[in-house]
Amino acid sequence: MSKQFKEQGGAATMDPSRFRRWITSKIMTKLISFETLTKRRAREERRRKLSARAHIIEYFHQVDDGYSHLAAQALEQLLARYNVEIKCHLVGPPEGANSPEPDLLMELSRNDATKIAPYYGLDFPDCAKMPDQPIVDSAKAILSVLSDSDFVLHAKIIGQALWASDQPALDKLKAVWGISTDVEISERYASGNARRADLKHYSGGMFFYGGEWYWGIDRLYHLESRLSDLGLDRNPGSEPIMPRQAIHVCKKANDTGLTLECFVSLRSPYTAIVFDRALELGRGTGVTVEVRPVLPMVMRGVPATMEKGIYIFGDSAREARAANIPFGNFYDPIGEPARCCYSLYPWAVTQGLGNELLSSFLRAAFVDGVNTNRDAGLQLVVEGAGLNWSVAKTLVGQDGWQDELEANRLMMYESGLWGVPSFRLLDNHKRTIVALWGQDRLWLIANIIEQYLEVEK
Missing domain, CATH: 3.40.30.10 (Glutaredoxin)
Structure with missing residues (x-):
């Protein structure tokens, strides 16, 4: 069985040389160390100050991704709680070697989002199915026309209609905000995908701030902690918007059958x-x-x-x-x-x-x-x-x-x-x-x- 899989080479090599194993291990250990992380964050903050930039969080939204719908529900809260700006991008799904099982990933995002949403005080329809392409296209057309400020406020409403497969609701939203042309939609996605690639990532439902990526609501507590350390929390000392979920071990049972x-x-x-x-x-x-x-x-x-x-x-x-x-x-x-x-x-x-x-x-x-x-x-x-x-x-x-x-x-x-x-x-x-x-x-x-x-x- 172990010989049925082909050696792919490159980043996916399964049998590196001794030297490559040693050097890549050393590099990875250095890259992920707390010391490196701390220095990188400090460097990013110095650069931000020198260029007189605001604190900008970039958010990458994949319309038909369950995790993105949950993340979109946190945008308005983030903006209200922290002294930041939010730049919103529309992106496609992961592709190629970054997405070995795209169909399974899409279904997982829906199932998983349904299960975790209540624990974060968020909404995801329990009976949701993967939205049909016309529904997705309608949502893309509306989202593409929104400014960053409108996206922060309204992306969750569009997502609710999408995951409820509610075309009449989307039609009403089109009447309120209008829609982009096919060319404008393509340009918006090309821009978002290019920006994501420039920042060395591949997925949707992601937040980027100061050289660091944060995946969906699961990792927002890391971002919130960082923003608090920078003095950007308007309500310091309060519980994070999306806190880390702790593992609670219930009382031991003699025979659970599980x-x-x-x-x-x-x-x-x-x-x-x-x-x-x-x-x-x-x-x-x-x-x-x-x-x-x-x-x-x-x-x-x-x-x-x-x-x-x-x-x-x-x-x-x-x-x-x-x-x-x-x-x-x-x-x-x-x-x-x-x-x-x-x-x-x-x-x-x-x-x-x-x-x-x-x-x-x-x-x-x-x-x-x-x-x-x-x-x-x-x-x-x-x-x-x-x-x-x-x-x-x-x-x-x-x-x-x-x-x-x-x-x-x-x-x-x-x-x-x-x-x-x-x-x-x-x-x-x-x-x-x-x-x-x-x-x-x-x-x-x-x-x-x-x-x-x-x-x-």
């Missing part, structure tokens, strides 16, 4: 910062945790770009700091190191230490900066998991693990998910209660567990 499946990989920074917390959630609630490892994306033929990789690693570091989780001393485990660890996984499971092996490997690669491409590094991983290295070294490289990882990948896709970490919560009949993607959805899993157990009482 199973939490965790789809993880050994080269995912998001997996690295959530894996141990997912295991802790299971222990704390009495929910059975079943870990289902899969190959890293680039090792299963999924393309990748440098800009996407840099954003993901930087975002992971930012999220880790917010959660007070060690992270950031990175030594890339892609390719052979990951394969070696996966080859030991079936044996580790028989020893009752499968999760410990994965945890130890992730800690070595993402926290301790251990070169897991060397026997000495792999030995540290094995012994850190409580396993016997003298036995392990005779098993490294054995086959038999590939089929299990491929079965896990297919299972993940069946739930409409394709990246890690992903979670699937099952009831006592192994029926899916919810399937979610992302380290930033463990809080929602915890809430759903608590709600389910309350109902069962």
Whole structure:
């Protein structure tokens, strides 16, 4: 199975040379460090002052993206709370290597937005379906004609009509604000897409401020904290508009009947910062945790770009700091190191230490900066998991693990998910209660567990 995927080279190489592995690891560790982040923010602020610019947040809106509709609902609040200006762009969806599963991503944005909206005090219709193209085109025509100030105030109203598939409502809005011509719409999108590309990003529902990207409402608390530090908060000391969602572990039950499946990989920074917390959630609630490892994306033929990789690693570091989780001393485990660890996984499971092996490997690669491409590094991983290295070294490289990882990948896709970490919560009949993607959805899993157990009482 591991040989069925083609080596892609470039940013998506699965087997870099020793030198490339070393130098890219050093560079990434430097790029995502808190020291680098602090210096970059200070440099951006100096440049802003020298050019006498206002504090400008740039927002990139993708009309048919569920996350963008949630983000649009925060614009007016941001403008009222902080002494900033907001520049609004219209953009298309991610393309090419930045969007390996565009159809799944669109459906995920709708499903996920429906689930998280209530926790942020936002609206997303529970019965929403993906809007038909004529509805999308109507929304684009209206949004394209709006000034930045009107966009901030009214984008959410247009989004509500869009996601309700309410063409009559959109027709009424057209009568109020007018519409752009096809040429004007194309020009507006070309401008937004070009600006996003110049700033080295690829996605919609994004905020950009002072050299840094913030994804949707999930990352607004980072932006709000930064704006507050700059003295721009008109209501200092108050709760952020979109606060970070904490993981609340409910009281442990003796027999929940619930199973939490965790789809993880050994080269995912998001997996690295959530894996141990997912295991802790299971222990704390009495929910059975079943870990289902899969190959890293680039090792299963999924393309990748440098800009996407840099954003993901930087975002992971930012999220880790917010959660007070060690992270950031990175030594890339892609390719052979990951394969070696996966080859030991079936044996580790028989020893009752499968999760410990994965945890130890992730800690070595993402926290301790251990070169897991060397026997000495792999030995540290094995012994850190409580396993016997003298036995392990005779098993490294054995086959038999590939089929299990491929079965896990297919299972993940069946739930409409394709990246890690992903979670699937099952009831006592192994029926899916919810399937979610992302380290930033463990809080929602915890809430759903608590709600389910309350109902069962």
